Amino acid sequence: MMNLSRRDTLRLGGVAIAALTIAPARARAETEALIKEFAGGKTPKNAGLTLDIPLAAENANAVPVTIRLDDRFSGARSCEEFLLVAERNPIPEACRFKFSPAMGMADVTTRIRLAESQTVVALARMSDGEILVRRVSVTVTVGGCNG
Amino acid sequence: MLNRRTFIAAGAATVAAAPAIAAPVAVTSTTMLKPKGKKPRIVIAGGGWGGLSAARHLHAQGADAEVVVLERNPIFWSLPMSNKWLIDVLNTDYLLHDMIGPSRKYGYELVQTEVTGIERDKKIVRTSQGQIDYDFLIVAGGIRNGYDAWFGNDEKAIEFTRRAYPSGYTADAEHVAIKNKIHNFKGGTMVMTLPPPPHRCPPSPYERACVMAWYFKKNKIPAKIVILDPKPRIMPIGGGFKAAFDELYPDIIQHIPNAKVKEVDPFNKKIVTTAAEVKFDDAILMPPHQAADMVWRADLIGKTADGKPTTWAEIHPTMLHAKEDPNVYLVGDVMGAVSKQFGYYPKSAHVANYIGKIVAIYIAQRLKGQEVKTLLPDNLCYMMVSGEPKEAISVQFDYEIMPDGTISQKQIDIDIRSADLVEEDHKWAQRMYGDFLA
Amino acid sequence: MAAKSSKPRIWISNRTPNSGAVVTVKAMVTHPMETGLRKNAHSEVIPQNIVETFECTLAGETLLSWQLHPAISQNPYLEFKFVARKSVDLTMRWVADDGLRIETTETITVT
Incomplete structure (x- = not known):
């Protein structure tokens, strides 16, 4: 995992350029386009889906995110896909998950980068075409060992 | 005779x-510890991870200077890995190291003495054995326990707490007392108050809770460990520690977040926090940490916007010397905030060693009349969460200079516990001891 | 940068679950997840280098697939849950945009 040889030696502080954030209007337009494409004309329903993300994230480089379909899959109804969007990231689409009905449930956790404080959106497309949505506004702070 | x-x-x-x-x-006030020599003199106040690393790397840099380390302890006791020693996963030899050998090998003078004052205007350090002057001073005194936050100047309560419920965060016999406490515990509630950030780590308090829980579980001691955590959630490596608490020790460890200490009554075994009021049978009471006494004596403590002491040394974030004194460097846990983004470097052994190296390079560059080029540390910590099977988690921090000149921090938690991280931890420790103690 | 290929870290809550029990899998690989948006000290753009897909398959059938973009953190971490129905070999495969493939197989025995 860690590159130990690098850690054995000193290194010059490299210059990193912060990821440029994009203008709010464009960001929102891009997010809306993503959601529209994902929803396929349906109106997303604000129910049945949980988006668990810290309201104040201490480490913007690794914000834990859980997306969970509240109900288990039933014979007729399962979840086909999750879409996760961070609308003020330089690339708003963060990731997608596709589920087989054999999973029996949809509950995933990952860690994402957030360029700044913003609204994070999770969407689910159900096998019957229904679209579920959940939005959470996240404030980015910094913590680490010494937050 | x-x-x-x-x-x-x-x-x-x-x-x-x-x-x-x-x-x-x-x-007396005029007793000289050492007369002035011919070469520039670098005095290192504090022979812990940071101080000895600086001494060792001044040698590696070929710095043409006389290097004198002032350390009050006769032996080197490693706080990293010490939690594992508490439950006999490691023996004493692992933590206890000779200091004389390295001092001879790396050509510095080691004086066992207590630093009693630092007079920067005269460029002298006062010690219990006399005074010594310096050209460059490296202050690497580590931490002191800030019991005053709980007890004001109630010496009776402080002394009782120190003896009955030692914190075990400095290189001293408190570790032996804690080890005995764990081994002799018959059951009941063991409370741990976590120091608020920024605090020294190692030993990691969450790791300490895990190894104690493992020991109690293994020996079927009906114990409950209550962690009073001032932070809103477990961090860093919150996922890995939470998984360990919930999956390995659900009946033993109770983690209470947002528990800022309001009142400690060591005589009646009671603690009042902002989240809960707890009675205990035994405890490890870890008060807030502050920079060591010598930093206060040197008048190097920073001030907050409203004029209160930050309790840590005010430093230049990249040049690592005192804000107001370019001949005085600060190494290790004494260091104040370095960034608006993340505040303090972790007060870890890895960072102390790394900063020790960097400061050695900076001073060597200055002695040679070279330009001082910014170097940044990184950090690496491993925490054992289970004694059998031996499993650990890890966290890594990387730092970068941003275009605006500030330092930015990247944190990577490795919170899937595994045996190979225990192996990496040993490799890390051996590499570190090998760097400045071998 | 972190080493490019390494053994993935896998943790499974229960390798011998009862039928109908929920199994949690935690999986992590070492990868820089270079966004392609950063510049180095010489003001040159550091090219994008990310893990693009993760797939968990059993007997050739895809159970879960994950499409990653630069927003996913360094050393991509994934935790997922599924309902155990039958004994299976779970194959997990990460593929990066430079062709790097990391693969591992874990056996779940339903009792």
């Missing part, structure tokens, strides 16, 4: 201050 005395004095002079040993005369 006279011959023997002369012999002892001559022998002692090579490793320690001659006057104090040769004759029991009182040390």
Whole structure:
């Protein structure tokens, strides 16, 4: 995992350029386009889906995110896909998950980068075409060992 | 008799201050620990991870200077890995290290003495054995326990707490007391108050809770460990620790977040926090940490916007010297905030070692009349969460200079516990000991 | 940068679950997840280098697939849950945009 040889030696502080954030209007337009494409004309329903993300994230480089379909899959109804969007990231689409009905449930956790404080959106497309949505506004702070 | 005395004095002079040993005369304000030499002198106050790393790397840099380390302890006790020693996963030899050998190998003088004052205007350090002047001073005194936050100046309560419920965060016999406490615990509630950030780590308090829980579980001690955590959630490596608490020790560890200590009554075994009021049978009471006494004596403590002491040294974020004094460097846990983004570097052994190296390079560059080029540390910590099977988690921090000149931090938690991280932890420790203690 | 290929870290809550029990899998690989948006000290753009897909398959059938973009953190971490129905070999495969493939197989025995 860690590159130990690098850690054995000193290194010059490299210059990193912060990821440029994009203008709010464009960001929102891009997010809306993503959601529209994902929803396929349906109106997303604000129910049945949980988006668990810290309201104040201490480490913007690794914000834990859980997306969970509240109900288990039933014979007729399962979840086909999750879409996760961070609308003020330089690339708003963060990731997608596709589920087989054999999973029996949809509950995933990952860690994402957030360029700044913003609204994070999770969407689910159900096998019957229904679209579920959940939005959470996240404030980015910094913590680490010494937050 | 006279011959023997002369012999002892001559022998002692090579490793320690001659006057104090040769004759029991009182040390006065004019007693010299060492006369001024010909080469520039670098005095290192504190021979812990940061101080000894700096001394060792001044040698590696070929710095043409006399290097003197002032350390009050006669032996080196490693706080990293010490939690594993508490439950006999490691033996004492692992933590206990000789300091004389490295001092001879790396050409610095090690003097066992207590730093009692630092007069920066005169460029002298006062010690219990006399004064010493310096050209460059490295202050690496580590931390002190800030019991005053709980007890004000109630010395009776402080002394009782220190003895009955030691914190075990400095290199001293408190570790033995905690080990005995764990081994002799018959059951009941064991409370841990976590120091608020920024605090020294290692030993990691969450790791300490895990190894204790593992020990109690293994020996079927009906114990409950209550962690009073001032933070809103477990961090860093919150996922890995939470998984360990919930999956390995659900009946033993209770983690209470947002528990800022309001009142400690060590005599009646009671603690009041902002989240809960707890009675305990035994405890490890870890008060807030502050920079060591010597930093206060050197008048290097920073001030907050409203004029209160930050309790840590105010430093130049990249040049690592005191804000107001370019000849005084600060290494290790004494260091104040370095970034608006993340505040403090982790007060870890890895960072202390790394900053020790960097400061050695900076001073060597200055002695050679070269330009000082910014270097940044990184950090690496491993925490054992289970004694059998042996499993650990890890966290890594990387730092970068941003275009605006500030330092940015990247944190990577490895919170899937595994055996190979235990192996990496050992490799890390051996590499570190090998760097400045071998 | 972190080493490019390494053994993935896998943790499974229960390798011998009862039928119908929920199994949690935690999986992590070492990868820089270079966004392609950063510049180095010489003001040159550091090219994008990310893990693009993760797939968990059993007997050739895809159970879960994950499409990653630069927003996913360094050393991509994934935790997922599924309902155990039958004994299976779970194959997990990460593929990066430079062709790097990391693969591992874990056996779940339903009792």
